[in-house]
Amino acid sequence: MRHITLIFILFFLINGCASKKTTLSQASKSNTVITSEDDEFGDEFGDETAEVFDPLEGYNRVMTNINDKVYIYAFNPLSEGYAFIVPQPARKGISNAFHNLKFPIRFVNNLLQFKIDSSIKELGRFMINSTVGIAGLFDVAKAGGIEPQEEDFGQTLGYYGVGSGFPIVLPFLGPSNLRDTIGFAADVAIAPTTNASLKYQIPDNTEKSLGLSSAYYLNKNSLHPGKYENLKKDAIDVYTFFRDSYEQKRLKEIEE
DSSP: OTTHHHHHHHHHHHTTOOOOOEEOOGGGOOOOOOOOTTOSSOOOOOSSOOEEOOTTHHHHHHHHHHHHHHIIIIIHHHHHHHHHHSOHHHHHHHHHHHHHHTHHHHHHHHHHTTOHHHHHHHHHHHHHHHHTTTTTTSOHHHHTTOOOOOOOHHHHHHHTTOOOOSEEEETTTEEEEHHHHHHHHHHHHHOTTSOSSOTTOSOSSHHHHHHHHHHHHHHHHHTSTTHHHHHHTTOSSHHHHHHHHHHHHHHHHHHO
16 A cells, blocks of 8 residues: 555654754634534633644744635635535535545544444444435434544554654645644545545546545535634634644544
């Protein structure tokens, strides 16, 4: 499978990072509280000052600014146009279908964390939604009380005690860290919506893979208009706010 060698090399770099630290800006703190299951960021911060190893801060700030401009001036208008053309029920169905397709990520990572009951629930959800739910367009399983068991490879690494490493802002995708970047590569390698030469994967080349990924994020963003703007509106320092919010969210997800 592609990327495996890179994944293991980076895996051992996480805990070998130097201990250089920078103090978080007080500006990163916000009174915004995030509660929705689809939210990309965590709960509000306390009053204490934490320290973060952030050797890529210069790059991360530049990429945060680039991502912000791309979102505001390109991605957001495209999402609004898409939402105008495609009715909300159809966009919700597309979102359900994408979520159903990504079943292998949740199933495998629940197994890796020995969450057998959650793995069985995910398998049941996939079978129900793929049949009764018409290829996943309708989340029949959730309506019947079987909730999705969200797990990814970054959470699996955290489950086994792997530290987050240093923050990394990914182009277009936003805040992450070294551990979760490795995890993301592993998830991409097994996702049916990407091309890694696995028989069950839909795209057979990089272009189709990028097309499906773009459609996924465009559709997802269209279902949450104004969310990004609401998240950052009270942040004095957008980079540190998103960086710290992301770490809070991931810590909570790993502990659950």
